[in-house]
Structure formats: C-alpha cells, structure tokens
Amino acid sequence: MPSLRLETNPPVAVARPRPAPLRDRDDSDPERRAVELAQRGRIILDVSIADLEAAEAVHGAFHPTAWHFRNACHEAQRSWERLRAELGTKTLEAALSRPPLVIVPIGEDPNGRGLPRAVMIVINGRTYCLERIPGTPPAPVQWRLTRPHPPLENGPYYACRLADGSTQCDCAEWTYQIADISDPRRTHCKHLAALASLGWI
Numbered sequence: 148m149p150s151l152r153l154e155t156n157p158p159v160a161v162a163r164p165r166p167a168p169l170r171d172r173d174d175s176d177p178e179r180r181a182v183e184l185a186q187r188g189r190i191i192l193d194v195s196i197a198d199l200e201a202a203e204a205v206h207g208a209f210h211p212t213a214w215h216f217r218n219a220c221h222e223a224q225r226s227w228e229r230l231r232a233e234l235g236t237k238t239l240e241a242a243l244s245r246p247p248l249v250i251v252p253i254g255e256d257p258n259g260r261g262l263p264r265a266v267m268i269v270i271n272g273r274t275y276c277l278e279r280i281p282g283t284p285p286a287p288v289q290w291r292l293t294r295p296h297p298p299l300e301n302g303p304y305y306a307c308r309l310a311d312g313s314t315q316c317d318c319a320e321w322t323y324q325i326a327d328i329s330d331p332r333r334t335h336c337k338h339l340a341a342l343a344s345l346g347w348i
C-alpha cells in the first residue's frame with residue numbers, strides 16, 4: 148500500500164487565480180476591448196469583401212451597386228488598418244485567436260422563435276457563418292459552418308454532437324489529425340472548440 152507523505156514545507160509560490168473569461172469582464176477591460184474590436188473588425192471586413200465579390204459577380208464591376216460595395220469595402224479595410232496601427236499587429240493577431248467573443252446575428256429564425264437565422268463569429272482569425280441545422284437521433288446537435296468568402300478553401304463544415312455525447316467535425320483538421328489520436332471523439336478541432344467555448348455543442 149502506498150504511504151501518504153504529508154507536506155511539511157509551505158508551498159513556495161501561491162497559484163495565481165485564473166483570470167475571468169473575457170465575456171464575464173467589464174466592457175472597459177482593455178483585453179476584452181481589444182478582442183471585441185479585432186473580432187468585430189474582422190467580421191465587418193470579411194462580410195464587406197464577400198458583398199463586393201457577390202455584387203461584381205451579379206452586376207459586373209462598373210455597376211453602381213458594385214461601386215457602392217467597393218467603397219464600403221475600402222472603408223472597412225481602412226478601419227482595419229487603423230485598428231492594426233492602434234493595437235499593434237501582435238495584439239491584433241492574439242485577439243483574433245481568442246475564443247469567439249463577438250456574435251453578430253443574421254436574419255430571423257424561420258420558425259419565429261425570436262432567434263437569429265444564423266450568427267457570425269471569428270474562429271482562429273477567420274469569419275464563419277454558423278447555422279444550427281435540424282439534428283437527427285444519432286446526431287442531435289448539428290451546426291453548419293460556412294466562410295463568407297472562401298479563398299481556395301473547402302466547406303461548408305458540419306460539426307455535431309452525437310447521441311453518446313461525443314463530438315465530431317468533417318473538416319481536414321478533425322479528419323486527418325484528430326481522428327488518428329487516442330480519443331478523437333472527445334478532442335476538438337478549431338470549429339468544435341469554438342462551439343464548445345460558447346456552450347453550443
């Protein structure tokens with residue numbers, strides 16, 4: 148039987164309390180403010196790029212609608228550069244890699260439950276549109292994740308919680324890196340980690 152050794156010396160360093168999660172902090176907290184500005188700015192910029200691409204595809208580059216969205220896109224780019232100058236590239240990138248803090252609702256739930264049809268959040272520096280889709284008995288919780296303007300990237304991705312409580316995603320990170328490790332069903336890719344941080348999966 149292993150003997151129990153009593154600790155006689157006092158601990159050398161007292162463990163520091165964990166900092167409160169960003170969303171529980173006051174609006175004036177500088178770290179929370181930086182993450183909010185960075186994630187909101189990234190969403191606005193990505194949406195304005197997607198709007199411009201869509202307007203050019205539908206109307207051509209010289210139509211007034213395309214001009215309107217081009218101006219909006221330039222303005223979003225200028226704001227983004229101002230934010231980079233204000234915060235510094237390092238802080239900006241660190242803020243973008245934090246769990247999603249800014250949630251931008253889009254449209255209305257067709258079932259009229261007062262919920263948005265979809266939401267936009269930033270996952271690892273990239274904007275995603277998330278839609279909760281009807282679940283099935285084997286996979287009761289399901290989300291579709293799309294990029295507003297996917298440059299050479301596949302998608303949409305489907306992230307779900309299965310009936311046994313485990314999670315899975317069909318992205319490359321989950322399929323090729325996580326599926327090979329010891330307990331893939333309980334390890335998160337970036338998409339599942341974002342959903343889990345929001346308590347949505």
Ligand SMILES: [Zn+2]
Binds near residue numbers: 304316320337
């Ligand atoms: Zn994934």
